[in-house]
Amino acid sequence: MDSVTSRSLQISLFRSQIKARSFDDGTLQILESLLVSKDVKSLVEVRSVLTEFMRDESLQIFREISEKSVEYKLLCTDFLIRVFALIGDVQSCLSLRYEALVMREQKATADPRLQVSCTEWLIFAEHLLDHGFYSIANKACEKVLVSIKVNHASGPETNHYLHNVHLIEKIKKLKDVSALSASSRSVQAQAVEYLRQKTVEQSSEHSSISNETKCSGSSRFRSGIRQNNLRKLREHQCRKQTYCRD
Secondary structure (H helix, E strand, O other), X not given: OOHHHHHHHHHHHHXXXXXOOOOOHHHHHHHHHHOOOOOHHXXXXXXXXXXXXXXXXXXXXHHHXXXXXXXXXXXXXXXXXXXXXXXXXXXXXXXXXXXXXXXXXXXXXXXXHHOOOXXXXXXXXXXXXXXXXXXXXXXXXXXXXXXXXXXXXXXXXXXXXXXXXXXXXXXXXXXXXXXXXXXXXXXXXXXXXXXXXXXXXXXXXXHHHHHHHHHHHHHHHHHHHHHHHHHHHHHHHHHHHHHHHX
């Protein structure tokens, strides 16, 4: 069996496991074996196919578990996070991590075990910044600040005060970096759009000038023909008059 056939069978097996909702280590091992290849082009193609498949399936999965318990939803989300991390789909991975943290936060009042710690939000914010998701990183930083205030209000212990002060300073710096980076990206996007519009305008102007030049040249050509015809007509009339006098 050649490598292409073997890979196709592994992809089919992984898909069938996901379709059967087998969210276990065995399915992850199949995925890991799929992503072991020395052929870069082949690996890129496999990642692309799996990313598209898993994005579609994850949407279907969340529709199916919408009425399930929070614990079950978190288990499914954690599995999907691991899948997207292995595939290399950073965007989907971080999006699901954010959804999981928000889900836990919303249910923490009923179940304190689900409480999201400041450290979890902080680590997540740093990961978002590292991968260029600045606006979401800013939201994550805000979540940390709120979490610190809640924890301090519920138990304002003196020995945690200095730790919280340093943590708040670090978060504010992260917020500044994320806001600045988002602003910089916005400016860059505006600059790119301006240059694109400028290029379109210049192209349009060039086309207009070219058309005007063509029209001007065509007019001169037609005018030259008319003048030449008039000259020939006058010469013909002169010869005719001379002939009549003779």
